[in-house]
Amino acid sequence: MRKIVIAGNWKMFKTQAESAEFLSGFLPHLEETPSQREVILCPPFTDLSLISKSLHGSRVNLGAQNVHWEENGAYTGEIAAPMLLEIGVRYVIIGHSERRQFFGETDATVNLRLKAAQKYGLVPILCVGETKQQRDAGETESIISTQLKKDLVDIDQANLIIAYEPIWAIGTGDTCESKEANRVIGLIRSQLTNPLVPIQYGGSVKPNNIDEIMEQPEIDGALVGGASLEPDSFARIVNYQ
């Protein structure tokens, strides 16, 4: 049985005060959440320490939005895995399209980050996906296949989550049709050596489409951006039927 994993990626949103307010609204909803569902919050680095303390004893796990590949060093602005582990982080998003698009992330650096995360015992959430232009040109399969081939060199698939995030569906309200997301996720799975890797869908996941998305047999969860910022909305997603 593959695990169901629902993660909120807060991107560059929420101060500490705002994240504390979120938790007080969100945590009580988790009493209704089926116990085998994994729930993860990935706030900005500056919120991690405070949220980690507030989550103590709760069933929510903590994730970061990036990690550097060295243990420490002269890398201004970067964060290393031991720093995350010490404050209770267990997961880390790697290769998000916003990192690839705006911060020069390449398949080579994604691979280095994945290796470092696993070396220190963090479970990476690897993001892959195509642009609108690539989809229109019929390149979806080849783009994703290349990303997987390059990103997953020497990666242990027993400790890995993948998120299929079509770039054109992120933050646009233009969700990928659930059957199409299911098809692409099936293709991703066919390229993996471990059939148990959870594969999430991400891109305009909302309370009104989560049920349909989670009905698809290949989809093992969601990586949620905008709709994870508001307690009731994220609770509705986590507690999908």
Ligand SMILES: O=C(CO)COP(=O)(O)O
């Ligand atoms: O990028 C995403 C999650 O990592 C998706 O963002 P939205 O849910 O805001 O479209």
